[in-house]
Amino acid sequence: MDLLEYQGKQFFAGYGIPVSAGEATNDVDAAVAIADRIGYPVVVKAQVHTGGRGKAGGVKLAADAEECREHASNILGLDINGHIVETIWIEKASDIAEEYYASFTLDRSARLHLGMLSAEGGVEIETVAEENPDAIAKIHVDPVVGLTEEACRDWVAAANLNPAATEGAVDILLKLYTAYVDGDADLVEINPLILKPTGEVHALDAKVSLDGSAIYEHPEYEQYEATQPRDEREQAANDKGLQYVGLEGTVGVIANGAGLAMSTVDVVNQVGGKPANFLDIGGGANADVMAGALEVINNDPAVKAIFINIFGGITRGEEVANGIVEAMQRVDIDPPIVIRLDGTNAEEGRAILEPNLSEKLMMEDTMLDAARRAVELAGAEPAGGSN
Amino acid sequence: MSIFVDETTKVVYQGLTGSQGRYYGLLNRDYGTQVVAGTNPKKAGTDVEGIPIYANVAEAKEATGATATCIFIPAPGVQGAVLEAAEAGIEFIVAITEGVPAHDEAYFYNKLKRDFPGTRLLGPNCPGIISPGKTNIGITAGHIAKPGGPVGIVSRSGTLTYQALYELKQKDIGVTTCVGIGGDPVPGTSFIDCLRAFEADPETKAVMMIGEIGGSEEEEAAEFIEHGMTKPVASYVAGVTAPPGKKMGHAGAIVSGGKGTAQAKMEALAAAGALVGNNPTEAGELMSEIVAGL
Numbered sequence: 001m002d003l004l005e006y007q008g009k010q011f012f013a014g015y016g017i018p019v020s021a022g023e024a025t026n027d028v029d030a031a032v033a034i035a036d037r038i039g040y041p042v043v044v045k046a047q048v049h050t051g052g053r054g055k056a057g058g059v060k061l062a063a064d065a066e067e068c069r070e071h072a073s074n075i076l077g078l079d080i081n082g083h084i085v086e087t088i089w090i091e092k093a094s095d096i097a098e099e100y101y102a103s104f105t106l107d108r109s110a111r112l113h114l115g116m117l118s119a120e121g122g123v124e125i126e127t128v129a130e131e132n133p134d135a136i137a138k139i140h141v142d143p144v145v146g147l148t149e150e151a152c153r154d155w156v157a158a159a160n161l162n163p164a165a166t167e168g169a170v171d172i173l174l175k176l177y178t179a180y181v182d183g184d185a186d187l188v189e190i191n192p193l194i195l196k197p198t199g200e201v202h203a204l205d206a207k208v209s210l211d212g213s214a215i216y217e218h219p220e221y222e223q224y225e226a227t228q229p230r231d232e233r234e235q236a237a238n239d240k241g242l243q244y245v246g247l248e249g250t251v252g253v254i255a256n257g258a259g260l261a262m263s264t265v266d267v268v269n270q271v272g273g274k275p276a277n278f279l280d281i282g283g284g285a286n287a288d289v290m291a292g293a294l295e296v297i298n299n300d301p302a303v304k305a306i307f308i309n310i311f312g313g314i315t316r317g318e319e320v321a322n323g324i325v326e327a328m329q330r331v332d333i334d335p336p337i338v339i340r341l342d343g344t345n346a347e348e349g350r351a352i353l354e355p356n357l358s359e360k361l362m363m364e365d366t367m368l369d370a371a372r373r374a375v376e377l378a379g380a381e382p383a384g385g386s387n
Numbered sequence: 388m389s390i391f392v393d394e395t396t397k398v399v400y401q402g403l404t405g406s407q408g409r410y411y412g413l414l415n416r417d418y419g420t421q422v423v424a425g426t427n428p429k430k431a432g433t434d435v436e437g438i439p440i441y442a443n444v445a446e447a448k449e450a451t452g453a454t455a456t457c458i459f460i461p462a463p464g465v466q467g468a469v470l471e472a473a474e475a476g477i478e479f480i481v482a483i484t485e486g487v488p489a490h491d492e493a494y495f496y497n498k499l500k501r502d503f504p505g506t507r508l509l510g511p512n513c514p515g516i517i518s519p520g521k522t523n524i525g526i527t528a529g530h531i532a533k534p535g536g537p538v539g540i541v542s543r544s545g546t547l548t549y550q551a552l553y554e555l556k557q558k559d560i561g562v563t564t565c566v567g568i569g570g571d572p573v574p575g576t577s578f579i580d581c582l583r584a585f586e587a588d589p590e591t592k593a594v595m596m597i598g599e600i601g602g603s604e605e606e607e608a609a610e611f612i613e614h615g616m617t618k619p620v621a622s623y624v625a626g627v628t629a630p631p632g633k634k635m636g637h638a639g640a641i642v643s644g645g646k647g648t649a650q651a652k653m654e655a656l657a658a659a660g661a662l663v664g665n666n667p668t669e670a671g672e673l674m675s676e677i678v679a680g681l
Contacts, residue, residue: 106489108572108602108639111496126644143494144501184488213638214488216463243636247628258570258636259544259599262625266649267666269628278629280636313528313549314414343553344528368668 001210001224004047006089008206012190015179017172018202022091031072032065034090040064044071047087048080049229051124056080061093083229094204098162099192101125102173103207104141104180113141113180117159117173121192147177161195168201169193184214233277233300240292242281249274250378252297252306252335254290256281256315264309267367273375276303286319291327298333305377306337307370317341317349325356336377338362340370389518389564390539390584390591391479391507396522397423397453399444399477401460401468403435408459411483411526412438415457418529420522423451445475455479457515457524462486465511469495473503481524482510482575489638492573499575508575512638514545514567519552527552527565535561537592537681538674539585541578543570543604544637547597547625547667554671555595560678563591570599570637578608586616593619593677595670596661598652600626601639605652613659619677620661623670624649 003011009019023034024047035042046058053059058080062068068090078085099121107114118136120128128135137159141147149170156169172193180188189207196202215221230238237244243258247265251273255261261280268275279296281289290308297306310320320341328337337360341349353363364370398415402408403425413436416422424439424447431442441447444456456472458465458481465487472480492511499506509516515525520534526545532552538560542548548567555562566581568574578596585591594616598605605624612620627649629635631642642648657663662677664670 106493106572108604109607111493111573113493142497142501143490144497181490184490186489211489213462213486214490217488245630245633245635247630255546257544257546257549258640259542259547259597259625260550262544262599262629262635262640263547263550263623263667265629266625266627270665275628278633278635311546311550311553313531313546314411314526343549344531366668368666 001212001221001228002049003208003210003224004049004087004227005045005206006047006087007224007227008208009203011183011208012179012203012206015175015183017175017179018200019206020091020094020202020204022089024087024089026076026087028069028072028076031088031090032068035062035068036065038090038092041093042068042090043093044068044075045089045091046075046078046080046085047089048083048085050081050083053080058085094194094202095197096194097197098165098195100161100165100169100195101128101191102176102193103187103189104177105187107140110140113143115139115141115147115155115173115177117155119159119161125191141177143181147174149174164199165195165201168195172201172203184211184217185209186211233296236299237279237296240296242279242293242296244296245278247275247277249276250302250304251374252276252300252303253309254279254281254293254297254306255309256311260309260311264307264367264371267371268307268375271368271371271375273371273378276300287323287326290323291330294327294331294333298331303335305335305374306333307374308337308339309367309370310341312341312343312345312349315344317343317345317347318352321349321352325352328361333360336360336362338364338370338374338377340364340367388588388590389521390581390588391564391566392455392516392522392524393518394419394521395421396455396479397421397451398524399424399426399447399451399453399456401426401444401456401458401472403427403438403459404430404440405459409435411459415523418523420524423453443475444472444477448475448477453477455481455524458482458484460484462488466491466495469508470498473499473506478506480506480508480575481513481515482508483513483515483525485512487511487571489572492571496573496575509566510569510575512571513569513574514548516564516566518564519562525567527567531556532565533559533561536563536590537561537678538595539563539588539591540565540595540597541581541585542567542597543599544597544625550667551595551597551671554668555674558671558675560675563588570639572602572639578604579611582608582611582616586618591618592681593621593674595674596620596622597670598622598624599637599640600629600635600649601641601647603647606655609655609659609661612656612661621664621670621674621677622656622661623664623667624652624656
């Protein structure tokens with residue numbers, strides 16, 4: 001779950017990390033009122049789930065109320081890489097002496113937490129990593145031990161920050177590690193972490209990604225669900241408890257199990273088609289789940305054919321087949337369906353499907369043949385048409 | 388021979404009294420697994436279809452001599468369950484539960500490594516382990532696998548594991564052990580752990596490896612295949628068409644920052660000398676050719 005900058009700053013502030021005073025709004029008049037309250041100069045910042053805000057004109061300095069009004073009205077509604085700005089964050093402008101970079105994330109390879117700190121902040125860390133890898137001081141943290149102050153001091157020393165920033169950086173990094181662990185974050189990143197001319201260290205930006213699996217420990221994270229970037233199809237599927245990822249093609253995919261669903265999408269692609277989605281209905285594949293999945297796919301106007309790929313493990317073939325037949329009676333489906341049913345009691349399952357086969361419901365023995373058939377049907381369908 | 392477990396392995400089911408634990412625990416027992424006990428502090432002294440329930444793993448181990456556990460506890464309780472089993476001296480822990488927070492996984496992985504080096508964890512978010520004809524610990528449908536050998540299977544995906552077992556059975560190829568390591572960011576047991584065990588197992592003559600996008604485990608496994616393995620490997624990696632930044636069902640299955648693509652993994656495996664199929668069926672055919680040539 002990715003947070004917007006202002007949500008990230010509020011998250012940081014909850015762990016005592018110094019951030020700029022500010023407020024979020026979706027209204028121009030309110031923006032000016034906030035700026036009046038905070039005191040000028042202020043920065044007006046677009047809140048979107050994409051990078052490159054500055055270049056797109058989504059971050060502007062305002063010296064007075066008139067400028068604030070102008071920037072707020074320009075930025076609200078702005079299209080940044082296809083993301084329309086609905087919220088802006090107004091914050092007190094900061095004087096900057098130096099810009100640093102700091103983050104924590106999981107190093108999957110080492111199975112330890114990884115902290116990265118660099119005196120070269122303000123730019124993409126990937127760029128620094130490529131052009132000047134020595135400028136990034138890394139620390140591996142064993143979650144059982146945690147980040148000790150001693151280790152943190154050594155790490156800060158290794159990053160060669162301005163000595164004036166040492167104390168402030170150590171303090172912020174210890175808090176940032178606590179926020180990362182206690183907040184169940186996949187990533188916490190401050191870029192830039194700034195040193196002010198007055199000597200204070202301060203988080204000028206916030207990039208936070210939270211682990212969706214840990215929501216039960218943090219019921220307050222529910223509020224972030226509302227601002228997640230999701231297409232409508234994804235939202236509808238999630239509401240039904242289905243794992244769905246929208247893609248750009250014309251072949252709707254339904255499979256049981258994440259690996260098989262991923263593999264099905266791959267195979268559609270291999271035989272020359274374009275998958276419209278990834279949809280994992282899980283192990284059960286009963287009528288309710290199948291009907292829900294078919295509804296989601298059916299509501300996608302781009303879909304010209306549907307490929308249902310089920311491998312019965314514990315779930316037996318006849319249960320799956322009955323589920324499909326019942327679901328088709330409940331949902332009025334436009335595009336033709338191709339089914340591949342294999343695994344436990346596949347024969348019995350196919351026997352149930354057999355009398356229901358038609359021009360709208362076809363069956364193939366293998367995953368590859370079924371994919372070919374579905375791709376062919378998707379291509380044969382006139383654009384925008386349906387029977 | 389099988390790796391990690393065999394027909395003598397006595398298993399405690401943590402969460403046997405829950406609906407999932409009961410369903411799969413009894414299926415596993417029907418298969419022949421020595422399901423010797425369950426745990427539930429509130430139901431100690433009762434039983435599930437004749438399987439005694441103890442208050443905790445230590446008591447269950449004491450009473451039955453179990454060396455393994457299988458966890459069907461809901462995600463919030465998994466960390467406690469893993470550590471409870473390790474502290475009781477259990478050697479092999481299978482955690483089936485999905486949706487365990489990554490920070491919990493990172494914590495108990497390192498806790499085991501540091502304080503309980505004799506304990507192996509498989510999972511979380513995995514289908515478990517099956518040595519066909521001997522024991523089945525987890526949620527795999529036992530009858531889709533042919534007992535015997537000469538193939539060992541290791542996989543990050545549940546359904547693709549079933550697909551692989553089934554394809555091999557159709558071709559009349561037996562499996563020594565099939566290990567589902569799971570699709571989470573911090574798996575207790577890695578591809579390399581399994582490849583090393585298969586390399587050392589005299590009955591396993593070839594290995595089928597099924598990977599997916601995300602992380603760098605397949606690349607690390609490729610390195611091991613190149614330098615540490617003499618046995619042939621057939622492989623498949625799911626997620627060639629996965630868009631960057633989108634989780635494809637498994638918490639670990641995500642391509643981020645251009646890293647962890649299926650293409651890169653397939654190339655690394657091929658460069659290491661493994662045969663790489665473009666889909667599960669093709670990988671099955673490659674394995675069938677390997678077996679025919681043994």
